[in-house]
Amino acid sequence: MPSTALQRLTKRATLTAVGAAGLATLAAMPALASSHREAPSITGSPKVDGTDFYMFSSYEPGRAGFVTLIANYQPLQDPYGGPNYFKLDPNALYEIHLDNNGDAKEDITFQFQFKNNFKNIKVPVGNQMVGIPLAQAGTVSQPNDAALNVNEQYTVNIVRGDRRTGSVAALSKTTGGSVFDKPSDYIGTKTLGNKAAYDTYAGKHLYNVNIPGCAIAGRVFVGQRQEAFAVNLGTIFDLVNAPIAVITDPALINAAAANSIQDKNVTTLALEVHKSCLVQGSETVIGGWTTASVRQSQLANPNPPPGHGTAGNVGGAWVQVSRLGMPLVNEVVIGLADKDRFNASQPRNDGQFATYVTNPTLPLLIDLVLKSDPNYPGVNIAPSNFPRLDLVNTFLTGIKTNLGPNGSPLNLNQPANVVASEMLRLNTAVAAVPFAQQNRLGVLGSLLTDGGADLAGYPNGRRPKDDIVDISLVAMMGGLCRANASNALGFGAACNPSVVPLGDTAFKLHDAVDQAVVPLLPGFPYLNTPNPGAK
Known part of the structure; x- marks a missing residue:
């Protein structure tokens, strides 16, 4: 993320609040693949x-x-x-x-x-x-x-x-x-x-x-x-088995399209x-x-x-x-x-599972496997602000910041009487954005784009076009804290740019498969015609 984007976090109150919401829930969205065969018993x-x-x-x-x-x-x-x-x-x-x-x-x-x-x-x-x-x-x-x-x-x-x-x-x-x-x-x-x-x-x-x-x-x-769901599934499960030079280069955002699962x-x-x-x-x-x-x-x-x-x-x-x-x-x-x-x-x-969010293992696993990469920066690249209470609060409650006009609350998707729990949350008062104008990075994309105004995507609900893999990679590897200089986003002093070894490179992370190019329908049921068994 360029420095101008970081400056935008403090100069544009409303957009900053939107970015906070996006990055926060991203950090709270620790998944990097669709839920396919994810638990031992369900595989059968x-x-x-x-x-x-x-x-x-x-x-x-x-x-x-x-x-x-x-x-x-x-x-x-x-x-x-x-x-x-x-x-x-x-x-x-x-x-x-x-x-x-x-x-x-x-x-x-x-x-x-x-x-x-x-x-x-x-x-x-x-x-x-x-x-x-x-x-x-x-x-x-x-x-x-x-x-x-x-x-x-x-x-x-x-x-x-x-x-x-x-x-x-x-x-x-x-x-x-x-x-x-x-x-x-x-x-x-x-x-x-x-x-x-x-x-x-x-x-x-x-x-x-x-x-x-x-x-x-x-x-x-x-x-x-x-x-x-567009995901480089084999690469993700093989501890993000791709060169740093590829997964941090925005120009290669769809370099591994052939490895996705649209077949x-x-x-x-x-x-x-x-x-x-x-x-x-x-x-x-x-x-x-x-x-x-x-x-x-x-x-x-x-x-x-x-x-x-x-x-x-x-x-x-x-x-x-x-x-x-x-x-x-x-x-x-x-x-x-x-x-x-x-x-x-x-x-x-869900309180019984909190440790998995306060002390997530995925960033450390990614760090471990990337150490063999010749472009590895020479330091641990996993964020170090443990416990990750910023992620717990965002993940379990929805997003509400104090970055509205004059420091007033700006609520993306937090219920007024919320009890901490894991679920997908949607603010039905936020108007839908037409498909052609949707940002594949949802709320985070609005933060990174001048004039971005897409508040209707992930983590405020989830649309088929939202690229949750890339969003989650950014967040898990420190995007939230990188944007929280001087606690600008209200997620605590321990969540700050110094705990993100990747620096602004954290904002460039992707899995080399672009969700935005997946064929979809313009209306209900939105998901595309299935692949035929024979042609």
Whole structure:
């Protein structure tokens, strides 16, 4: 970051406050990759493995005032992964939780449950009718197409209050009915046509919905999408295995594009709800996270009967096995011994994980591996302001500074009565920014750009275009403290430029994959058409 940008922190009060918010939550966003296979136990249950959670003010033209919630599951799907492909688990409960009063407990929960309707299509072979081995018996173009051997359907409930004991009501189509069809995964162009044809087919599964207790209808879509998260995944997990000269050169921001994961697909659960249905009273900030739960008892059936998915029996209470709010705390911050425990935990109990944020290991691991680089500066490059209380405060509460006009508070996304907890927070009072004008570095990008005014991105919620890897690298390696000279951002005297050995180079860090060039849709459900299994 050039010195002029640092000077801008103190000369422009409003922009400075925005930068503080961005850098603060970045520092508090310790994840450097999407939540793919992040904990030991979840690796064996990909159908309930949450990969990404997005929450943002809708920027589709004509949708001002709406909030989009997106939860992705089933990581790293190979498009050709047939013949069963990637149906969701009919014995699982997928949920999106919202806290609208800051008490670290869900006030609204949207519950998704799935059912596989097996048709057992048979064809004549000689004088016998024999069941086919594939998911389809011909081309597919309509919801619940006759050629689909298994049709996947789902319901959506809204729960107000505790997720298990609150009041429950079903979402319904504005045209009638409360059971929704999920489109087939993109098997290939022979079955489902080219991209335009699949878009038309998938679009028939986008529903306008009545939401009980809400005066304005919303929208829902569940289906396969192209992986939208740009990350040099192998390099990141190999302790940022890239030369310092590459990851600190802004001109090489997309040098490793071929190593990203856009050739994979995910399964998306997307909801669009008017903000008036989500907020409580005068509080405009909501917190959100997604979870998946399975039944406590799961028994293998030694003699499965004919049918679909008959190899086991389940029962008992729901047990949470996946949790995702901020990207990606559990992936690269929580210690290996506590990863399964984090996935089973609730935000109100997050104090048990505080040490992983006050004393984060990732900067030290990066420092360790980069020592072999010929351009290594010769000193430890990890920030040294332990405990990292600046990160704890920002990560667990949302951002509120004293850098508004005349030293007044400037609130980005902190609830008035916040209880410290990990979740993605969005200030619904901040207007959406059109896609073309979005800064890929969100709030931080507004700080670094003269005239930048994008307050609607990460860490104030998360949009598909927000480059959380680069933002997090900057923060974890000292960007917040580098910008906090004379405690300009209000994060404490111990967080200052002297504890950042990288100096202004910390502001140039990236993983050589540019989130801004990932193909996305201009409107709901925003994530792009999935990759076909065959062309």
